[in-house]
Amino acid sequence: DGGITQSPKYLFRKEGQNVTLSCEQNLNHDAMYWYRQDPGQGLRLIYYSQIVNDFQKGDIAEGYSVSREKKESFPLTVTSAQKNPTAFYLCASSIGTSQETQYFGPGTRLLVL
């Protein structure tokens, strides 16, 4: 079955530590996205990528980094510069970025120790 997988389901970060969230898709989609979800704030776009080896900052990119070396994979690193990383992180993909349906993974919940 085609879809999007995210791992791990739960992730714990220590002070000053960088952590990486995995996102893989087998839908053959060109575009991929990372969102952060906090209670009452909806989804906020962190980064998105329209094609391999290219990505753009979203609305809240500070403290995060991404790479897009393969079409199927779009990992997100939460760096130590992100002072409030506790949130639910959602990865999505779509055929393109223009008026296309985005399909979401199951999410990763990041907690700070």
Added chain:
Amino acid sequence: AQSVTQLGSHVSVSEGALVLLRCNYSSSVPPYLFWYVQYPNQGLQLLLKYTSAATLVKGINGFEAEFKKSETSFHLTKPSAHMSDAAEYFCAVSPGFQKLVFGTGTRLLVSP
């Protein structure tokens, strides 16, 4: 700037009652509009999508939404709520050649 407003962060209904979740958008060009549903600790699932083919759009699980250009609205309805409809619902707009912009969500509570 394009935006989406969802009126009411929480909506409560009784099982069997009409569900109405409100969404208003702003867009300088004809938009595509979406409704997504999110169950606790899960990703978002597409309920329905408006692409200008028909103003009344039917989705999964008995939901439908009507596009009203004069009111810039795309409200989500279901004639009879079921306990399994309890979830958070997100409206999103994609105006022109732009990526999706999401509303802040409405949590639907269904009581027996």
